[in-house]
Amino acid sequence: MAAKTTQNPSVEVDEESPGAVQNFLAGLGGPIVALYATLRDMVRILGLTFYYIINGKWGARRRRDILLQMYEVGNRSIVFIAVTLGFLGMILIFQAGFQANRITGDLSLLGALFLQLLLREFAPTITAMMLATRVGTGMAAQLGSMVVTEQVDALRMSGAQPVDYLVVPRFVAALIMMVVLTVFAIIVSFIAGAITANAFYGVNPRTFVDFRMLTWFDLWIGLAKAVAYGIAVPITACQAGLSVVGGSEGVGLATTNAVVNASLAVIVLDFLISGIGYAILSIL
Amino acid sequence: MIRVENISKSHLGRPVLRDISFVVEDGSNLGLIGPGGSGKTVLLKIICGLIRPDSGKIFINDVDVMSLKETELAELRKGLGMLFQNYALFDDMTVSENIAFPLRQAGTASEEEIQGLVKGLLQEIGLPTAAEKYPNELSGGMKKRVSFARAVIHQPPILFYDDPTAGLDPVTSSKIFRLLTQMKAEHGTTSITVSHDIDGIKEICENFVMLERGELIFYGSREEIEATDIKFVRQFWDASSDDELG
Amino acid sequence: MINPLKKIGAQFLDWADTVGGLVVMMGRVFANAAPWKLDGPQVWRSLYRIGVNSFPIVVVTALLTGAIMVIQAGMFIQKYGAYGLLGWGAGYSILREVGPILIGLMFSGRVGANTTAELGTMKITDQVDALRALAIDPVRYLVVPRVISMVFMLLVLVIIGDFAALFGGAITGQLLLGVDWKLFVWSIIEYIKLEDFTHGLWKALVFGYSIGIISCYFGMRTSGGAMGVGRAVNASVVGSAIAIFVFDYFITYAMH
Numbered sequence: 001m002a003a004k005t006t007q008n009p010s011v012e013v014d015e016e017s018p019g020a021v022q023n024f025l026a027g028l029g030g031p032i033v034a035l036y037a038t039l040r041d042m043v044r045i046l047g048l049t050f051y052y053i054i055n056g057k058w059g060a061r062r063r064r065d066i067l068l069q070m071y072e073v074g075n076r077s078i079v080f081i082a083v084t085l086g087f088l089g090m091i092l093i094f095q096a097g098f099q100a101n102r103i104t105g106d107l108s109l110l111g112a113l114f115l116q117l118l119l120r121e122f123a124p125t126i127t128a129m130m131l132a133t134r135v136g137t138g139m140a141a142q143l144g145s146m147v148v149t150e151q152v153d154a155l156r157m158s159g160a161q162p163v164d165y166l167v168v169p170r171f172v173a174a175l176i177m178m179v180v181l182t183v184f185a186i187i188v189s190f191i192a193g194a195i196t197a198n199a200f201y202g203v204n205p206r207t208f209v210d211f212r213m214l215t216w217f218d219l220w221i222g223l224a225k226a227v228a229y230g231i232a233v234p235i236t237a238c239q240a241g242l243s244v245v246g247g248s249e250g251v252g253l254a255t256t257n258a259v260v261n262a263s264l265a266v267i268v269l270d271f272l273i274s275g276i277g278y279a280i281l282s283i284l
Numbered sequence: 285m286i287r288v289e290n291i292s293k294s295h296l297g298r299p300v301l302r303d304i305s306f307v308v309e310d311g312s313n314l315g316l317i318g319p320g321g322s323g324k325t326v327l328l329k330i331i332c333g334l335i336r337p338d339s340g341k342i343f344i345n346d347v348d349v350m351s352l353k354e355t356e357l358a359e360l361r362k363g364l365g366m367l368f369q370n371y372a373l374f375d376d377m378t379v380s381e382n383i384a385f386p387l388r389q390a391g392t393a394s395e396e397e398i399q400g401l402v403k404g405l406l407q408e409i410g411l412p413t414a415a416e417k418y419p420n421e422l423s424g425g426m427k428k429r430v431s432f433a434r435a436v437i438h439q440p441p442i443l444f445y446d447d448p449t450a451g452l453d454p455v456t457s458s459k460i461f462r463l464l465t466q467m468k469a470e471h472g473t474t475s476i477t478v479s480h481d482i483d484g485i486k487e488i489c490e491n492f493v494m495l496e497r498g499e500l501i502f503y504g505s506r507e508e509i510e511a512t513d514i515k516f517v518r519q520f521w522d523a524s525s526d527d528e529l530g
Numbered sequence: 531m532i533n534p535l536k537k538i539g540a541q542f543l544d545w546a547d548t549v550g551g552l553v554v555m556m557g558r559v560f561a562n563a564a565p566w567k568l569d570g571p572q573v574w575r576s577l578y579r580i581g582v583n584s585f586p587i588v589v590v591t592a593l594l595t596g597a598i599m600v601i602q603a604g605m606f607i608q609k610y611g612a613y614g615l616l617g618w619g620a621g622y623s624i625l626r627e628v629g630p631i632l633i634g635l636m637f638s639g640r641v642g643a644n645t646t647a648e649l650g651t652m653k654i655t656d657q658v659d660a661l662r663a664l665a666i667d668p669v670r671y672l673v674v675p676r677v678i679s680m681v682f683m684l685l686v687l688v689i690i691g692d693f694a695a696l697f698g699g700a701i702t703g704q705l706l707l708g709v710d711w712k713l714f715v716w717s718i719i720e721y722i723k724l725e726d727f728t729h730g731l732w733k734a735l736v737f738g739y740s741i742g743i744i745s746c747y748f749g750m751r752t753s754g755g756a757m758g759v760g761r762a763v764n765a766s767v768v769g770s771a772i773a774i775f776v777f778d779y780f781i782t783y784a785m786h
Contacts, residue, residue: 150369150370151374153366154434155374156358157361157366157386158386158389161354161355
């Protein structure tokens with residue numbers, strides 16, 4: 001770290017005021033530097049989390065914390081996920097059915113294709129975005145409050161490591177629940193879609209519920225996304241919470257950052273995994 | 285022994301601490317005083333390794349604090365205790381869980397021993413019935429005392445008190461200072477105390493460092509500060525001001 | 531046996547309270563939105579801040595969304611060899627559904643959460659009460675400018691975002707799927723109708739309004755210190771997300 005000693009504050013420092021170009025670059029560079037610092041911090045926390053999963057204190061307390069977090073993440077999000085993904089299912093079938101009717105008039109594959117799309121894309125991604133908002137704000141606010149009230153300092157003074165003690169249980173819980181809730185989302189959305197298909201286009205549920213087109217690829221992609229999101233969401237949220245500065249306003253800012261960072265991470269991962277999945281599919 | 289050497293720290297371009305140096309001998313008690321915002325809490329946290337300074341070194345018992353990794357710092361902190369300005373009690377734990385926390389983390393004492401020590405401390409701080417209560421059920425003074433118990437349960441030889449009587453009424457304040465005096469008398473602990481309560485701090489500290497806007501403007505014994513010529517220090521010590529505000 | 535029922539009952543009352551409060555807020559905003567009552571400088575300030583805040587992230591989101599939709603459509607199209615339909619398939623879903631929804635969600639996260647946090651912090655530091663003491667109506671001064679800016683801004687952002695998404699889709703189509711971007715663009719022009727585009731814009735308006743009302747409502751209702759602000763932001767983004775999906779369905783249904 002650079003040493004800064006201002007022993008003689010009365011010495012005059014002559015500065016030109018920055019020009020327009022400098023201001024622009026500073027305006028551009030500022031966010032980029034901040035982004036880089038945030039990413040580095042996230043990678044650091046991710047690394048520490050994995051380290052403490054292997055090396056940390058596992059015991060009754062940890063198990064209790066994980067269960068508590070799983071309840072926080074899971075049970076309290078069920079209704080939210082059911083509503084949003086239920087409506088999503090209705091929307092998608094409504095649109096797809098309408099188009100299919102117009103173009104081919106053949107709706108026999110509607111259910112099968114819908115299930116594929118649900119597994120590959122919409123269920124994991126939308127579930128993750130919903131959890132990014134619901135759970136991301138919760139974790140960031142909790143950890144942020146602890147930073148502001150010096151509880152995190154007190155943890156360190158008592159010999160506990162904040163990442164070990166606070167992040168690991170949330171991480172494990174979020175990962176497990178993300179997968180579980182994605183499965184739940186698939187079920188809810190599919191049922192909502194089936195009902196919509198029947199109500200608006202007269203598609204027989206037996207025709208709709210069609211697993212013939214499902215492949216291992218779809219399952220693997222869906223699982224890969226759920227796992228990736230399950231890692232990204234808690235880490236981004238906890239990073240936002242732990243990096244709070246400045247009192248109550250800082251906590252509010254942290255929750256906003258958590259939602260934005262987590263959502264963006266989900267979309268970026270979605271793009272990457274979809275792309276890789278496509279590449280693999282083309283090779284096979 | 286604590287050695288503070290040339291500590292400087294800036295925050296967002298503004299200097300918070302400028303080239304601070306002093307020594308705290310074993311068994312002695314240093315009072316850290318100064319107007320609000322002069323960097324006292326930051327200095328305390330730098331000494332514990334909670335914040336990194338921009339430059340300078342801290343030696344606790346000849347160990348360079350800055351050179352330690354987090355796990356090594358955890359070892360060092362087994363010999364330190366800190367009483368936080370805003371108690372920093374863990375909201376999701378009971379009083380006895382809060383107090384026992386450092387011992388449980390260290391993992392060196394048995395569950396029985398821990399229970400015994402917690403009980404004893406609750407007696408000492410005058411809260412024998414509060415064991416199963418949660419922090420949000422306690423008053424400010426009670427929380428301060430619980431925080432004190434948590435800071436001392438692992439019997440650290442070095443203690444840091446960050447504004448132990450902030451926001452407390454005079455009766456509770458004197459109770460707290462009595463606890464600190466007891467600590468000093470019975471265990472010969474080394475301590476650094478930050479406080480605005482000059483009368484209280486006079487009782488327990490032999491040496492004083494005064495900061496003003498991040499600069500060290502006085503470092504010496506109680507006799508020296510009572511006889512000092514520096515006007516600002518004099519005013520602060522005597523808690524009087526004949527000058528106009530500012 | 532009683533307890534679960536009690537909980538459900540309490541939940542229901544809670545929801546009813548929230549819905550009622552939102553309707554009241556909508557009424558007050560409407561009452562204060564007459565042009566002569568508008569606080570011009572506040573509206574401009576709000577527009578600027580929201581625009582600057584959300585532009586980069588919406589553009590990035592849109593680009594990636596377009597790319598993702600092309601990849602997903604691509605997997606089906608490759609199977610059937612219908613490359614001429616890629617532009618249509620991706621374009622249709624982006625303009626009507628995925629564009630407004632994802633941009634709306636990102637907007638809710640970036641601007642909605644921020645607004646709730648801002649107003650919430652003002653509420654718990656008594657600044658809102660201070661306004662009242664100065665005989666300034668907090669709804670007129672704080673809420674209305676924000677709601678108006680959010681409606682307007684989200685509309686602008688969805689328009690820009692739609693183009694960004696189609697651009698992202700075209701590039702991805704070219705680079706990853708080997709579908710010539712000219713074919714992609716032709717496919718869009720040939721098959722996509724203007725009403726597909728405006729369908730998404732109507733949604734943008736409704737989403738913007740919902741996010742505005744919801745975020746301001748929870749912000750103004752914050753209580754309980756720093757944790758309260760966190761809870762308010764939580765409620766705000768959750769509520770906005772639900773509103774987006776529910777309204778999307780009803781608009782889709784109504785406009786067919």
